[in-house]
Amino acid sequence: MLLxxxxxxxxxxxxxVLCLLALKMVADLSDYVIPGLDTLWHxxxxxxxxxxxxxxxxxxxxxIGQVLSIGLALLVGIVGRQATWFGSFIKVAAYxxxxxxIVAIAPIxxxxxxxxxxxxxxxxxxxxxxxxxxxxxxIMSQPIPDIEHFYRQTGRMRWQLEVKIRxxxxxxxxxxxxxxxxxxxxxxxxxxxxxxxxxxxxYSIRIALYQSDLAKILVALFMIGxxxxxxxxxxxxxxxxxxxxxxx
Amino acid sequence: MLLECRNINFRYPGNEALxxxxxxxxxxxxxFHALFGPSGVxxxxxxxxxxxxxxxxxGAVRYHNDGRVLYGYNLERLPGWSSVGRHLERVTPxxxxxxxxxxxxxxxxxxxxxxxxxxxxxxxxxxxxLLRYLVQDFNALIMDESLAxxxxxxxxxxxxxxxxxxxxxxxxxxxxxxVEVAAFCRQILVLRGLHKMPRVVTVQGQDRxxxxxxxxxxxxxxxxEIMNAA
Numbered sequence: 001m002l003l004x005x006x007x008x009x010x011x012x013x014x015x016x017v018l019c020l021l022a023l024k025m026v027a028d029l030s031d032y033v034i035p036g037l038d039t040l041w042h043x044x045x046x047x048x049x050x051x052x053x054x055x056x057x058x059x060x061x062x063x064i065g066q067v068l069s070i071g072l073a074l075l076v077g078i079v080g081r082q083a084t085w086f087g088s089f090i091k092v093a094a095y096x097x098x099x100x101x102i103v104a105i106a107p108i109x110x111x112x113x114x115x116x117x118x119x120x121x122x123x124x125x126x127x128x129x130x131x132x133x134x135x136x137x138x139i140m141s142q143p144i145p146d147i148e149h150f151y152r153q154t155g156r157m158r159w160q161l162e163v164k165i166r167x168x169x170x171x172x173x174x175x176x177x178x179x180x181x182x183x184x185x186x187x188x189x190x191x192x193x194x195x196x197x198x199x200x201x202x203y204s205i206r207i208a209l210y211q212s213d214l215a216k217i218l219v220a221l222f223m224i225g226x227x228x229x230x231x232x233x234x235x236x237x238x239x240x241x242x243x244x245x246x247x248x
Numbered sequence: 249m250l251l252e253c254r255n256i257n258f259r260y261p262g263n264e265a266l267x268x269x270x271x272x273x274x275x276x277x278x279x280f281h282a283l284f285g286p287s288g289v290x291x292x293x294x295x296x297x298x299x300x301x302x303x304x305x306x307g308a309v310r311y312h313n314d315g316r317v318l319y320g321y322n323l324e325r326l327p328g329w330s331s332v333g334r335h336l337e338r339v340t341p342x343x344x345x346x347x348x349x350x351x352x353x354x355x356x357x358x359x360x361x362x363x364x365x366x367x368x369x370x371x372x373x374x375x376x377x378l379l380r381y382l383v384q385d386f387n388a389l390i391m392d393e394s395l396a397x398x399x400x401x402x403x404x405x406x407x408x409x410x411x412x413x414x415x416x417x418x419x420x421x422x423x424x425x426x427v428e429v430a431a432f433c434r435q436i437l438v439l440r441g442l443h444k445m446p447r448v449v450t451v452q453g454q455d456r457x458x459x460x461x462x463x464x465x466x467x468x469x470x471x472x473e474i475m476n477a478a
Contacts, residue, residue, distance in 0.1 A: 146323055146324050146325045147324070147325050147326070147327055149320075149321075149324055150320070150377075150381075153299070153318050153319060154318070154339070154384050156339065164329075168329055169328075246329050247328055247329065247364065248329065248330065248364060
């Protein structure tokens with residue numbers, strides 16, 4: 001799983017770079033617009049370590065934001081699973097808020113909280129929270145009649161058991177959703193850094209953009225891709241492990 | 249009167265046509281009875297109305313002294329996070345522990361107690377599911393094709409065991425096997441098509457018990473009556 005994700009990313013990244021080089025050749029573009037392989041390699045050696053630290057900084061924020069989002073989505077999803085007015089309210093609110101581009105709120109957050117850690121964390125959490133919430137509410141409000149019937153018939157059904165049954169039966173789906181939300185959390189953090197923060201790989205990309213240095217941007221994308229592939233692979237493996245342990 | 253359905257009217261939401269119109273039936277005695285009829289005639293729907301899972305638009309279901317009616321069906325599953333043995337332990341009331349052990353033995357399930365439900369054959373799954381209902385406190389149990397995937401010999405043994413161990417309970421067995429319902433059931437309530445009146449016809453079955461051989465001529469007669477009624 002982990003290795004597959006990494007080599008899939010490497011292939012896509014390689015194809016992307018080849019396309020750029022082909023464009024450079026066809027349009028006869030200068031090294032200033034699209035750098036050659038030697039410039040790319042030189043830049044990689046120059047900034048790789050610094051960018052690695054930047055990506056780790058971004059990933060740290062994304063991970064904390066994702067964990068917060070997962071916790072909150074589970075909490076609200078469990079409460080909102082019921083066919084009560086509150087459950088309906090949660091679903092309608094989540095659908096509507098999810099349809100709004102949360103990143104557009106980022107400037108307000110930066111104005112109110114400054115350009116530090118908290119702003120990045122909040123934006124990362126908000127961007128991955130609503131899609132997560134929708135999935136969790138969807139999973140938790142979907143009955144598993146073949147299993148739940150007995151407990152309802154015999155008066156043994158409690159909310160904890162209901163949540164346990166639905167979570168267990170949808171563990172693969174939940175894992176996929178959590179793995180997918182890692183990308184959202186990372187994207188949210190990078191966008192936040194890109195807009196106004198003073199740290200992280202998004203900030204480094206912003207600097208490279210001001211310098212019109214495509215080589216640095218490509219190196220940054222490589223670092224982000226590799227790190228995210230490893231993180232998602234680890235999450236997938238963790239989901240697989242949880243399922244194995246839980247299923248006995 | 250032990251169980252009575254009187255003038256039941258029922259239709260599923262969104263359907264204009266009534267599934268049951270003025271449907272009435274009575275079961276007077278405990279024992280092993282059957283609900284028989286062609287597919288789609290409404291056996292499971294009627295069972296759900298009797299067990300209180302569906303509500304009739306009109307009419308009433310009455311059980312003697314408001315006894316507890318349970319409804320189990322053959323597609324049910326046990327949660328996958330523990331073995332069937334642990335699951336049974338958790339859902340068996342303390343005063344039915346010895347009953348559970350006796351049923352495990354009688355149903356031939358002792359070997360599978362440490363396995364997970366999904367790793368059992370369909371027949372074993374059916375038996376485990378039925379067993380967990382039998383160890384509950386109930387006055388009536390509706391068995392909706394509960395032994396559908398069990399082989400004939402084991403099914404026969406299970407039915408005879410249930411009849412012997414639960415003489416005071418009422419069972420309503422839903423099955424498409426005419427030989428089986430004719431041989432083992434006391435009353436066979438034949439649920440007929442929408443346009444046939446009356447909707448329910450009662451046929452007396454052979455009510456086979458342990459150690460009592462069945463009268464072959466009588467069995468054939470019962471089967472003919474069931475088929476004619478259907």
